[in-house]
Amino acid sequence: MANTNIVIDPLTRIEGHLRIEAVAENGVIKDAWVVSTLYRGMETVLKGRVPTDAFYVTQRICGVCPTSHGHASSMAVEAAAGLTIPNGARLVRNILEAAEFVHSHILWFYTLAALDYVNPAKALQANIADTYALAEAAGTKTADFKAVQDRLAALVAGGDLSIFSNGWWGIDPVKNPAEADALYATDMPAELHLIGVAHYLEALEMQAEAARIMAMLGGKFPHVMTSVAGGTAWVPTEEKIDDLLYRWKKVRDWVWGAMVPDTLAIGGFYKGALSYGGGCGNFLAWGAFNREDQKAENRYLPQGIIKTAEGLTVSQPNVSKVKEYVEHSWYASPSGLNPQEGKTKAISEWTDKTYDLEGKYSWTKAPRYDDAPMEVGPLARMLVGYLSPENESNKAIKGIVDYALGKLGTNDPTVLVSLLGRVAARNLEAALICDWALEWVTELVGVVKAGDAKFFEPYEVKDGSGAGLWEAPRGAVGHFINVKGGRIDNYQVVAPSTWDLSPRDKSGVLGPMEQALVGTPVADVEKPIEAARIVRSFDP
Amino acid sequence: MTNAGISFYEKLEKRGVSRRDFLKFCGSTATVLGLSSAMVPSVAAAVEGAAESGLTPALWINGGSCTGCSESIAQATYPNVADIVLDLLSIPSQETIQMATGEYAEQAIEASHEANKGKYILIVEGAVMTGLGGNTLRVAGKPFIEELKTLAKDAAAIVAVGSCAVDGGWVRAHPNPAGGTGVSQYLASESIATPVVNLPGCPVNPEEITAVVIDVLMLGGLEKLVPKLDKYGRPKYLYGQTIHDNCPRRGHFENGEFVYEFGSEEEAKGYCLYPLGCKGPQTKRRCPITRWNDQTSWCVESGGPCIGCGSFNWVDNNAPFRGRYRRVGQGVFGLQGGGVEPTKLAAGIGAVAAVGLIAHGFGMKAAGRIGKNAHLETETVKEWDAKHQKKQGGA
Ligand code: SF4
Numbered sequence: 032m033a034n035t036n037i038v039i040d041p042l043t044r045i046e047g048h049l050r051i052e053a054v055a056e057n058g059v060i061k062d063a064w065v066v067s068t069l070y071r072g073m074e075t076v077l078k079g080r081v082p083t084d085a086f087y088v089t090q091r092i093c094g095v096c097p098t099s100h101g102h103a104s105s106m107a108v109e110a111a112a113g114l115t116i117p118n119g120a121r122l123v124r125n126i127l128e129a130a131e132f133v134h135s136h137i138l139w140f141y142t143l144a145a146l147d148y149v150n151p152a153k154a155l156q157a158n159i160a161d162t163y164a165l166a167e168a169a170g171t172k173t174a175d176f177k178a179v180q181d182r183l184a185a186l187v188a189g190g191d192l193s194i195f196s197n198g199w200w201g202i203d204p205v206k207n208p209a210e211a212d213a214l215y216a217t218d219m220p221a222e223l224h225l226i227g228v229a230h231y232l233e234a235l236e237m238q239a240e241a242a243r244i245m246a247m248l249g250g251k252f253p254h255v256m257t258s259v260a261g262g263t264a265w266v267p268t269e270e271k272i273d274d275l276l277y278r279w280k281k282v283r284d285w286v287w288g289a290m291v292p293d294t295l296a297i298g299g300f301y302k303g304a305l306s307y308g309g310g311c312g313n314f315l316a317w318g319a320f321n322r323e324d325q326k327a328e329n330r331y332l333p334q335g336i337i338k339t340a341e342g343l344t345v346s347q348p349n350v351s352k353v354k355e356y357v358e359h360s361w362y363a364s365p366s367g368l369n370p371q372e373g374k375t376k377a378i379s380e381w382t383d384k385t386y387d388l389e390g391k392y393s394w395t396k397a398p399r400y401d402d403a404p405m406e407v408g409p410l411a412r413m414l415v416g417y418l419s420p421e422n423e424s425n426k427a428i429k430g431i432v433d434y435a436l437g438k439l440g441t442n443d444p445t446v447l448v449s450l451l452g453r454v455a456a457r458n459l460e461a462a463l464i465c466d467w468a469l470e471w472v473t474e475l476v477g478v479v480k481a482g483d484a485k486f487f488e489p490y491e492v493k494d495g496s497g498a499g500l501w502e503a504p505r506g507a508v509g510h511f512i513n514v515k516g517g518r519i520d521n522y523q524v525v526a527p528s529t530w531d532l533s534p535r536d537k538s539g540v541l542g543p544m545e546q547a548l549v550g551t552p553v554a555d556v557e558k559p560i561e562a563a564r565i566v567r568s569f570d571p
Numbered sequence: 572m573t574n575a576g577i578s579f580y581e582k583l584e585k586r587g588v589s590r591r592d593f594l595k596f597c598g599s600t601a602t603v604l605g606l607s608s609a610m611v612p613s614v615a616a617a618v619e620g621a622a623e624s625g626l627t628p629a630l631w632i633n634g635g636s637c638t639g640c641s642e643s644i645a646q647a648t649y650p651n652v653a654d655i656v657l658d659l660l661s662i663p664s665q666e667t668i669q670m671a672t673g674e675y676a677e678q679a680i681e682a683s684h685e686a687n688k689g690k691y692i693l694i695v696e697g698a699v700m701t702g703l704g705g706n707t708l709r710v711a712g713k714p715f716i717e718e719l720k721t722l723a724k725d726a727a728a729i730v731a732v733g734s735c736a737v738d739g740g741w742v743r744a745h746p747n748p749a750g751g752t753g754v755s756q757y758l759a760s761e762s763i764a765t766p767v768v769n770l771p772g773c774p775v776n777p778e779e780i781t782a783v784v785i786d787v788l789m790l791g792g793l794e795k796l797v798p799k800l801d802k803y804g805r806p807k808y809l810y811g812q813t814i815h816d817n818c819p820r821r822g823h824f825e826n827g828e829f830v831y832e833f834g835s836e837e838e839a840k841g842y843c844l845y846p847l848g849c850k851g852p853q854t855k856r857r858c859p860i861t862r863w864n865d866q867t868s869w870c871v872e873s874g875g876p877c878i879g880c881g882s883f884n885w886v887d888n889n890a891p892f893r894g895r896y897r898r899v900g901q902g903v904f905g906l907q908g909g910g911v912e913p914t915k916l917a918a919g920i921g922a923v924a925a926v927g928l929i930a931h932g933f934g935m936k937a938a939g940r941i942g943k944n945a946h947l948e949t950e951t952v953k954e955w956d957a958k959h960q961k962k963q964g965g966a
């Protein structure tokens with residue numbers, strides 16, 4: 032086994048279980064292994080069940096992005112049945128999915144990632160009047176900053192830090208502020224830390240509000256109940272649409288008013304993070320949010336493939352070029368299969384040698400496109416949209432990305448292929464989706480007013496196969512189904528995490544997150560916060 | 572103890588929760604607990620007392636989960652409920668939100684474990700992964716089951732949140748390649764007798780967790796909750812009635828007004844979803860009353876038939892979800908008494924499973940709502956469905 036000097040396990044504040052091993056030399060990571068430590072056997076569980084059940088079961092892959100898995104699953108069944116869903120259902124699904132994206136991005140930035148950039152202990156030193164002035168200058172929302180600071184002070188004085196205990200900032204953040212400081216941007220004013228903490232608390236409510244939109248349309252979140260294959264079980268009324276509009280406006284105003292300016296203000300102090308963490312430089316997006324023609328090549332978030340080594344150009348993806356390798360994964364099924372024909376069979380025995388960084392070391396397979404690793408997620412989507420031929424999506428994406436680049440003092444989009452680029456892409460995308468969601472609600476009003484709206488198309492699928500290629504908040508998701516005699520003969524899922532958390536492949540090529548870790552500077556191998564930032568930037 | 576010296580109401584005000592909001596919260600908690608509004612002041616007093624007297628240490632660990640139950644908890648914010656509960660519990664470790672990571676996260680668990688032996692509540696989310704000697708889930712470099720055993724032995728009590736922790740959930744569904752099972756089942760096999768409170772559902776309902784915590788405070792101790800649990804370790808007040816018992820569409824069921832196709836005119840009228848496979852009549856849970864996401868909606872309200880995600884072994888027992896098929900006792904409950912009487916129940920698990928499902932899930936027959944000729948133990952197609960073959964939703 033290779034000799035590693037950085038181990039992070041469990042990697043917290045993510046969905047699922049993850050272990051990171053890395054070797055650092057002279058303060059820079061030279062090699063890295065990303066280890067998924069959980070296997071639950073979803074694909075085996077689905078075999079033999081009826082296709083309509085897949086929507087319910089597959090959502091349980093991920094409690095943070097269940098809606099996307101549900102949609103991909105329904106789309107796979109619809110593809111196998113040769114079915115197009117009614118326009119009303121398309122809008123309802125877009126609005127539901129948009130709520131999941133925005134919910135997930137808010138939750139990710141504030142609850143899961145911000146604590147790596149914002150130090151709650153430091154917020155105690157903020158001057159309240161200066162905090163208001165800074166918030167105004169940064170164009171971000173104000174809050175009752177005094178109350179937030181008092182609350183933090185009480186927490187620290189009480190000695191029980193609850194979830195804030197044992198942070199990177201040392202065992203005692205109050206006694207060792209200097210040590211804690213070293214892990215954050217030293218020049219970031221205490222006032223900005225306080226703004227971050229205040230919005231961290233507001234974000235809890237805003238992500239819940241976005242989830243309530245999903246609950247309206249889907250019965251509950253997590254695990255929505257209505258986007259069944261064929262359309263949706265939810266039927267809009269004028270009253271429900273009013274409620275939707277109200278909630279979307281509230282979320283939209285907060286995202287534009289707090290999340291976007293916070294990202295740019297905090298990002299301004301972490302500009303070093305524009306120079307590392309880029310990873311494999313290859314990007315894949317299947318695209319999401321259908322337009323009326325429901326064509327994959329015409330989605331709001333466009334599909335595309337980018338290989339930055341070959342220049343900043345985008346091409347259309349072809350799913351037959353996807354293969355999954357298992358040489359370094361704990362599977363005994365054949366390697367190099369396209370997921371439509373894929374097999375998933377776990378190894379049958381575990382010995383002392385089973386966990387082997389030179390052999391098998393992860394429960395994640397290694398998917399490759401045209402034999403290259405691909406990063407998926409908001410950065411992939413924003414880059415694909417940015418480089419796509421001019422249309423409405425491209426204009427909107429280019430507009431907001433160029434604005435953000437300007438705020439960070441550059442006009443060079445290649446800097447986005449970095450840690451900071453990956454963080455910013457996610458938050459800018461949230462803002463765009465809020466605006467689109469409001470358009471879709473308006474469109475839905477039109478459809479309902481026209482009177483003859485349909486929301487479900489009956490179908491039957493005895494034999495057939497198909498793929499649902501779509502996007503989850505954290506990246507491209509593919510569900511692949513083969514139906515024989517009305518039962519699922521084979522079901523395979525290539526989740527966003529499968530792409531990003533991929534281990535090495537047959538040729539030893541590192542996965543996207545592994546490549547992003549290599550080259551990352553680490554100030555203290557005992558507290559490798561920079562490595563954790565890289566990992567969390569993928570929203571694993 | 573946090574916030575020493577500040578009264579509870581001052582604290583609430585500091586975080587923007589008015590006394591009125593707080594009482595509203597106590598009111599909805601009382602509803603979940605099945606208490607009358609006369610009990611609201613007692614709920615308030617219990618929360619207030621606990622917040623002033625100190626924190627109950629709780630450790631939260633994740634087994635084979637999708638993090639959906641943690642997500643679900645994050646949705647309980649009205650009015651700042653998360654804050655109030657955080658004030659009652661000290662949670663130094665919760666993988667999804669805690670600040671610490673890696674070794675520091677492990678230290679946070681270990682420190683609390685050592686300091687609070689015999690006093691802390693262990694909250695488990697996700698299935699217990701037993702496959703490949705426990706290596707289908709490793710945490711901090713070792714099988715998760717090792718950590719579970721260590722922490723379970725010294726806990727005052729365990730709360731299994733969500734179906735995966737209760738009986739393995741979907742992870743244990745046939746053919747269960749990864750070896751997922753439930754906490755009480757696993758602990759029984761390891762002869763660990765710490766009591767387990769089971770809160771099945773996929774996901775768990777956050778208001779119901781809050782309600783259980785508050786109930787324990789009102790009772791004045793976790794051990795006093797045990798008599799209020801059913802033989803599967805579930806609080807009776809949460810799992811005593813079927814979805815169907817409280818469903819707002821129930822009137823249409825009785826009138827024979829049904830939805831036969833999603834998105835249809837009948838759905839717009841709010842007719843009953845029974846022909847589309849609704850498992851409300853056989854699922855014991857409080858969804859129509861507690862509802863979801865700050866009482867915004869729930870499955871049936873949005874047009875989605877109940878799939879019975881709060882029943883035991885729900886995927887095997889309830890699938891195909893869209894049909895009206897019955898598969899009594901085919902699945903194994905995987906539940907051994909929720910730690911209340913583990914050994915006693917472990918003995919007759921097969922029989923208990925079948926009897927339990929028939930007696931509890933299918934109370935409709937006793938209530939005369941199903942034809943007397945229906946043989947619930949063996950039937951695969953219900954009488955209603957046999958008569959309406961053409962009218963079932965797609966299976
Ligand atoms: S069958 Fe379902 S929808 Fe109909 S009344 Fe019962 S619980 Fe409600």
Ligand code: SF4
Pocket residue numbers: 251773814854856858869870871876877878879880881882
């Ligand atoms: S209504 Fe049924 S499917 Fe929905 S959450 Fe409750 S038990 Fe689960």
